[in-house]
Amino acid sequence: xxxxxxxxxxxxxxxxxxxxxxxxxxxxxxxxxxxxxxxxxxxxxxxxxxxxxxxxxxxxxxxxxxxxxxxxxxxxxxxxxxxxxxxxxxxxxxxxxxxxxxxxxxxxxxxxxxxxxxxxxxxxxxxxxxxxxxxxxxxxxxxxxxxxxxxxxxxxxxxxxxxxxxxxxxxxxxxxxxxxxxxxxxxxxxxxxxxxxxxxxxxxxxxxxxxxxxxxxxxxxxxxxxxxxxxxxxxxxxxxxxxxxxxxxxxxxxxxxxxxxxxxxxxxxxxxxxxxxxxxxxxxxxxxxxxxxxxxxxxxxxxxxxxxxxxxxxxxxxxxxxxxxxxxxxxxxxxxxxxxxxxxxxxxxxxxxxxxxxxxxxxxxxxxxxxxxxxxxxxxxxxxxxxxxxxxxxxxxxxxxxxxxxxxxxxxxxxxxxxxxxxxxxxxxxxxxxxxxxxxxxxxxxxxxxxxxxxxxxxxxxxxxxxxxxxxxxxxxxxxxxxxxxxxxxxxxxxxxxxxxxxxxxxxxxxxxxxxxxxxxxxxxxxxxxxxxxxxxxxxxxxxxxxxxxxxxxxxxxxxxxxxxxxxxxxxxxxxxx
Ligand SMILES: C[S@@+](CC[C@H](N)C(=O)[O-])C[C@H]1O[C@@H](n2cnc3c(N)ncnc32)[C@H](O)[C@@H]1O
Numbered sequence: 001x002x003x004x005x006x007x008x009x010x011x012x013x014x015x016x017x018x019x020x021x022x023x024x025x026x027x028x029x030x031x032x033x034x035x036x037x038x039x040x041x042x043x044x045x046x047x048x049x050x051x052x053x054x055x056x057x058x059x060x061x062x063x064x065x066x067x068x069x070x071x072x073x074x075x076x077x078x079x080x081x082x083x084x085x086x087x088x089x090x091x092x093x094x095x096x097x098x099x100x101x102x103x104x105x106x107x108x109x110x111x112x113x114x115x116x117x118x119x120x121x122x123x124x125x126x127x128x129x130x131x132x133x134x135x136x137x138x139x140x141x142x143x144x145x146x147x148x149x150x151x152x153x154x155x156x157x158x159x160x161x162x163x164x165x166x167x168x169x170x171x172x173x174x175x176x177x178x179x180x181x182x183x184x185x186x187x188x189x190x191x192x193x194x195x196x197x198x199x200x201x202x203x204x205x206x207x208x209x210x211x212x213x214x215x216x217x218x219x220x221x222x223x224x225x226x227x228x229x230x231x232x233x234x235x236x237x238x239x240x241x242x243x244x245x246x247x248x249x250x251x252x253x254x255x256x257x258x259x260x261x262x263x264x265x266x267x268x269x270x271x272x273x274x275x276x277x278x279x280x281x282x283x284x285x286x287x288x289x290x291x292x293x294x295x296x297x298x299x300x301x302x303x304x305x306x307x308x309x310x311x312x313x314x315x316x317x318x319x320x321x322x323x324x325x326x327x328x329x330x331x332x333x334x335x336x337x338x339x340x341x342x343x344x345x346x347x348x349x350x351x352x353x354x355x356x357x358x359x360x361x362x363x364x365x366x367x368x369x370x371x372x373x374x375x376x377x378x379x380x381x382x383x384x385x386x387x388x389x390x391x392x393x394x395x396x397x398x399x400x401x402x403x404x405x406x407x408x409x410x411x412x413x414x415x416x417x418x419x420x421x422x423x424x425x426x427x428x429x430x431x432x433x434x435x436x437x438x439x440x441x442x443x444x445x446x447x448x449x450x451x452x453x454x455x456x457x458x459x460x461x462x463x464x465x466x467x468x469x470x471x472x473x474x475x476x477x478x479x480x481x482x483x484x485x486x487x488x489x490x491x492x493x494x495x496x497x498x499x500x501x502x503x504x505x506x507x508x509x510x511x512x513x514x515x516x517x518x519x520x521x522x523x524x525x526x527x528x529x530x531x532x533x534x535x536x537x538x539x540x541x542x543x544x545x546x547x548x549x550x551x552x553x554x555x556x557x558x559x560x561x562x563x564x565x566x567x568x569x570x571x572x573x574x575x576x577x578x
Contacts, residue, residue, distance in 0.1 A: 089124045096121035115146035186467040190220040206472045207504040219492040224463035226332040227488045228325040242270035243487040244461045260310035278335035288401045306400035313393040323440040325462035326421040327390045375466045380562045381419030424469040425450045425462040433458025449533035455510040463488045474505035475542040535561040
């Protein structure tokens with residue numbers, strides 16, 4: 001297999017989760033929506049016609065399709081007009097996919113016409129990478145390979161020699177989307193970019209300033225993708241579950257007693273944002289499909305099952321996992337993907353109608369250029385032991401909401417997501433942090449750590465961000481996270497004057513030398529915490545300097561155990577892009 005083919009195949013590994021929701025939705029519509037079935041029948045007639053005309057113009061021996069033949073076919077397709085309006089695009093998409101399906105049943109003679117039909121559909125689909133995932137699973141292998149060859153050929157015909165900067169995503173949708181990621185992320189307004197640096201045997205990504213800043217200035221502000229209160233605070237009802245703001249009990253909006261998870265909000269906007277992102281699907285009996293899609297009402301028995309599954313999951317989160325936010329963060333993330341997929345399929349997105357501009361994070365995660373899956377795919381993680389109960393209870397909640405959704409949380413996927421949450425979460429804290437966080441009986445290696453410069457034991461909740469996930473650690477950091485707006489929005493503040501090109505670092509742990517603590521003890525404490533939580537030996541200048549002063553000649557190096565997802569790793573290794 002050529003390296004190009006391998007890379008496209010690995011690219012196709014992206015966004016499996018969101019596509020599963022898409023498949024569930026289609027299957028659902030096929031079974032329940034009369035109008036949708038009628039539309040499909042009509043499409044089939046059109047398809048039969050186009051098959052007849054394909055048969056008439058077939059090449060004599062298309063079994064093995066040569067590059068020239070592919071190139072010629074591709075040029076023809078590219079010369080075709082692509083529909084413009086969303087309705088026309090949808091109709092075109094359906095016709096092409098249906099044609100591809102029918103043609104692929106007609107034997108090897110029809111492989112190329114089938115691949116071309118699938119390729120045409122790819123040109124108008126808003127998330128081509130995701131569509132490749134569906135193809136990979138559903139299209140016969142020889143035809144799928146042809147679609148990949150067409151995509152590769154398209155890239156080689158359209159990538160300018162000067163490099164990636166002018167990459168035309170319209171004409172090379174799959175690769176453009178993957179390779180162009182770090183050209184668009186983070187958005188320019190953040191004033192930072194992602195750079196790859198050599199560290200020991202491997203490479204690490206880090207954030208670098210694109211413009212100078214002064215001490216105390218906010219470099220950027222970022223909303224989290226997912227956030228959760230510590231369970232004792234959630235139970236006390238003193239903070240908003242959505243933005244983590246402190247709320248006066250008399251001013252708060254409390255969810256109905258019948259809901260599985262007791263939740264408090266600071267405003268109607270936060271309540272509806274939480275509902276549309278995750279709460280509605282995971283903790284209420286509301287129908288998971290948008291109003292626009294008709295469905296049979298659930299039976300009393302189904303509702304009862306759903307309530308039971310939610311209550312068990314909520315009990316697990318609140319009572320069995322004190323000090324652990326990761327299971328809820330993973331559940332939120334999966335639910336948010338499902339909701340984003342559902343809303344993409346209807347004209348009026350739920351998120352647009354329920355989120356205020358202030359709450360919509362920059363990622364435009366519910367429909368922008370890049371989806372949640374694109375961001376998460378690239379984040380590092382560590383292996384975690386799979387807590388069986390968590391997975392079982394979450395899949396029961398998803399399955400009871402809509403049969404099939406449970407397939408979104410496979411063992412492997414769940415473990416990876418958990419590892420990503422644990423590795424990338426920040427602790428949210430106000431005014432220097434609290435002192436009353438309950439101490440858990442967990443063994444030190446089982447304690448959930450967040451990147452919190454005042455120490456995880458002083459946080460009120462955990463949150464995961466996309467841009468800030470790339471910040472590396474230093475015991476003499478150039479920046480610090482702050483939550484000055486009184487919410488989970490992270491403000492990254494410069495700790496000294498910094499110039500464009502300087503690396504941004506934060507303290508993952510409390511690096512202050514406390515009263516009565518010796519330099520040696522402070523150094524040991526922070527290095528121990530870094531090794532336990534993030535599995536690396538800190539190579540920062542302060543550690544070096546203090547180590548030399550103490551006469552530490554060589555220390556056992558901890559092997560960095562962090563990982564990136566295989567698809568991304570192979571892609572980067574093959575193409576040497578980043
Ligand atoms: C949460 S991730 C941070 C993003 C990460 N830099 C990346 O490459 O995507 C934590 C990882 O960064 C690495 N890391 C953080 N600070 C570092 C440093 N000062 N030197 C070397 N590795 C560091 C750790 O090994 C850990 O694997």
